Amino acid sequence: MYLLFLGTGAGLPSKRRNVSAIVLSITETNRCLWLFDCGEGTQHQFLKSPAKLTKLRRIFLTHLHGDHLFGLPGLLSSRSFQAPDKPLSVYGPPGTTQWIENALTLSGTHLSYPLDVVEVDTAQAGESAHLAAVVCEDGEPVVSAAALNHTITCVGYRIAERDRPGRLDRDRLQAMGIPPGPIYKRLQQGESVTLPDGRVIDGRTLTGPPRRGRTVAILGDTAPCANAVRLAQEADVLVHEATFAAADEALAATYRHSTSLQAAWVAREAGARRLLLTHVSSRYSEDDLQRLLDEARSVFPDTDLAHDLWVCPVPKPGDTGGA
Numbered sequence: 001m002y003l004l005f006l007g008t009g010a011g012l013p014s015k016r017r018n019v020s021a022i023v024l025s026i027t028e029t030n031r032c033l034w035l036f037d038c039g040e041g042t043q044h045q046f047l048k049s050p051a052k053l054t055k056l057r058r059i060f061l062t063h064l065h066g067d068h069l070f071g072l073p074g075l076l077s078s079r080s081f082q083a084p085d086k087p088l089s090v091y092g093p094p095g096t097t098q099w100i101e102n103a104l105t106l107s108g109t110h111l112s113y114p115l116d117v118v119e120v121d122t123a124q125a126g127e128s129a130h131l132a133a134v135v136c137e138d139g140e141p142v143v144s145a146a147a148l149n150h151t152i153t154c155v156g157y158r159i160a161e162r163d164r165p166g167r168l169d170r171d172r173l174q175a176m177g178i179p180p181g182p183i184y185k186r187l188q189q190g191e192s193v194t195l196p197d198g199r200v201i202d203g204r205t206l207t208g209p210p211r212r213g214r215t216v217a218i219l220g221d222t223a224p225c226a227n228a229v230r231l232a233q234e235a236d237v238l239v240h241e242a243t244f245a246a247a248d249e250a251l252a253a254t255y256r257h258s259t260s261l262q263a264a265w266v267a268r269e270a271g272a273r274r275l276l277l278t279h280v281s282s283r284y285s286e287d288d289l290q291r292l293l294d295e296a297r298s299v300f301p302d303t304d305l306a307h308d309l310w311v312c313p314v315p316k317p318g319d320t321g322g323a
């Protein structure tokens, strides 16, 4: 699993940073890609990156501000030529369906693949409710969403892998005279298996504790709020906007954005393991951005500032590296 930042700027593109878009590869092998937000120029950023549009299966929109959305019609259209028969799902706040239909219809764009648009029920995903499940399919991470605090409806997403069965004690099985084969998988799932010689083996006695799946929280634009903390609860990685420096906290409040320091407080309160800052304002020079990063690290040391085309692995718990 890895994150690929395609656009890390706020509001409008600059020479160094395009507007918002983040790819999440949910497999180790780059087979299936999800995209979070699709600012203008996102399909160009794809071309500069190792990610392929042909592998894109789901798009999650946080909100309908242009810097998160204006790249969508072009990307949907181009995908027709590259993955003409592979279905695509788009999730987003209320209004997403109308926006896409208008853009495609008025421009006479015909898609060659099935497009499914799902609007997140923000009433369910409100401040006081628990997280609303958006996607839940066998073999894939579970995605939940909750409303954030921005100038228009904005949702954040929590992507949680399912826990995996514990490690199977293969040495012990071989010592018991049971060679590797399909039976190992059944035992690892905790099944009781009767061998041809009549012995009954209980898989639960041969496997370790379940292995925790990874959790990534990708929030959209927001001022600090309870749902941001809820979405990021004990996440392996929290991706949080940091539009402003701490000195500009009043501006952040006016536009319902966050400072890097506020993002760090959210990460700390949620017990997240790592914080990645993105969506930084072009008003700051690269030197200023080091200050934003230092401010966040003063509260939450395991913080990094994303840059365009950065690939950030999300290791399995217990792994020190890998994908």
Ligand SMILES: [Zn+2]
Pocket (backbone or CB within 6 Å): 010, 011, 020, 065, 067, 068, 221, 279
């Ligand atoms: Zn934005």
Ligand SMILES: [Zn+2]
Pocket (backbone or CB within 6 Å): 063, 065, 150, 221
């Ligand atoms: Zn916004």
